[in-house]
Amino acid sequence: MRRRVPGSIALRGSALRRGQPMFGSSSLRRCRALLSRSTLFRRCSGSRCCTMRSGSALLGSRTVFSCGPLCRGCTGACGCALRCCGALRGHGAIGPAMSDLQRAAQEALFCQTILAKSGDNVLLETLRGAAPVTWAHYPPGDVFDPDSGAQWYYHCHDASPHAAEHGHFHCFIRPQGKTGPIHHLVGVGVDAYGRLVRLFTVNHWVVGDDWADAATTTPLLERFDVHMARPSYLVNRWLTAVLSLYQAEIAQLIAQRDACLDRHQPPEGIATREDRSLEVTSELMVDLAARAKALGV
Numbered sequence: 001m002r003r004r005v006p007g008s009i010a011l012r013g014s015a016l017r018r019g020q021p022m023f024g025s026s027s028l029r030r031c032r033a034l035l036s037r038s039t040l041f042r043r044c045s046g047s048r049c050c051t052m053r054s055g056s057a058l059l060g061s062r063t064v065f066s067c068g069p070l071c072r073g074c075t076g077a078c079g080c081a082l083r084c085c086g087a088l089r090g091h092g093a094i095g096p097a098m099s100d101l102q103r104a105a106q107e108a109l110f111c112q113t114i115l116a117k118s119g120d121n122v123l124l125e126t127l128r129g130a131a132p133v134t135w136a137h138y139p140p141g142d143v144f145d146p147d148s149g150a151q152w153y154y155h156c157h158d159a160s161p162h163a164a165e166h167g168h169f170h171c172f173i174r175p176q177g178k179t180g181p182i183h184h185l186v187g188v189g190v191d192a193y194g195r196l197v198r199l200f201t202v203n204h205w206v207v208g209d210d211w212a213d214a215a216t217t218t219p220l221l222e223r224f225d226v227h228m229a230r231p232s233y234l235v236n237r238w239l240t241a242v243l244s245l246y247q248a249e250i251a252q253l254i255a256q257r258d259a260c261l262d263r264h265q266p267p268e269g270i271a272t273r274e275d276r277s278l279e280v281t282s283e284l285m286v287d288l289a290a291r292a293k294a295l296g297v
């Protein structure tokens with residue numbers, strides 16, 4: 001189990017140790033390089049980019065941390081620069097086109113692969129050694145990206161080791177910023193190994209957000225984009241990729257949520273959206289590996 005080290009300096013050291021497999025043999029030197037875009041830019045050669053065409057080459061850590069410079073640094077001769085930056089959204093990617101779905105699938109797999117190299121997964125990376133307490137938020141205080149208004153936290157409703165779903169990421173958008181309204185988009189369920197298993201929507205009382213119907217909520221899906229270093233850049237990017245990859249399905253789930261609520265007959269005196277007997281309003285079991293394969297990724 002990962003040792004928890006208090007203090008920012010210790011944490012930084014810990015992060016570098018954890019980053020070692022990610023950055024390869026000269027991890028510390030590369031970490032410094034990551035702080036210098038110009039340095040990184042010069043290091044990005046077409047031959048390096050080309051390797052990213054293969055699955056194993058996706059392990060090139062610079063794809064995550066240096067999308068913009070890497071893309072601009074590629075001449076395009078290798079035809080692959082966008083394979084790496086395509087793993088990231090919202091960076092003004094240039095070069096050969098790749099469908100958004102393929103890029104999202106590639107990014108999700110990429111994040112999983114990098115985490116797996118150090119024996120991690122999105123669940124372990126989120127919990128950071130904490131023994132999960134039912135309904136508690138991980139990380140404490142949630143994750144919020146002020147640029148996009150995206151917010152998420154992880155929690156579990158059922159701590160039973162036999163539960164098929166360990167817990168889930170609740171994903172939100174605050175379209176008007178941190179102090180503005182917050183709208184739940186989707187729950188992203190994972191198993192005990194951090195594997196994506198389910199997407200679902202919930203009744204209003206479950207998350208207590210500012211209610212918005214499907215027509216209002218669905219256009220917000222594409223705004224979910226988390227570029228934060230904490231608690232984990234890879235988890236943030238994985239979640240962003242999952243919401244992008246399944247955007248159409250999530251839109252359907254949100255529409256089904258509203259239809260479910262319209263049909264629901266709550267007990268006398270209880271509002272539908274406050275009815276504790278109705279928790280999950282729509283769900284879809286998903287297999288990320290199969291989806292990626294179907295996309296040719």
Ligand SMILES: [Zn+2]
Pocket residue numbers: 155156157168170187
């Ligand atoms: Zn929940």
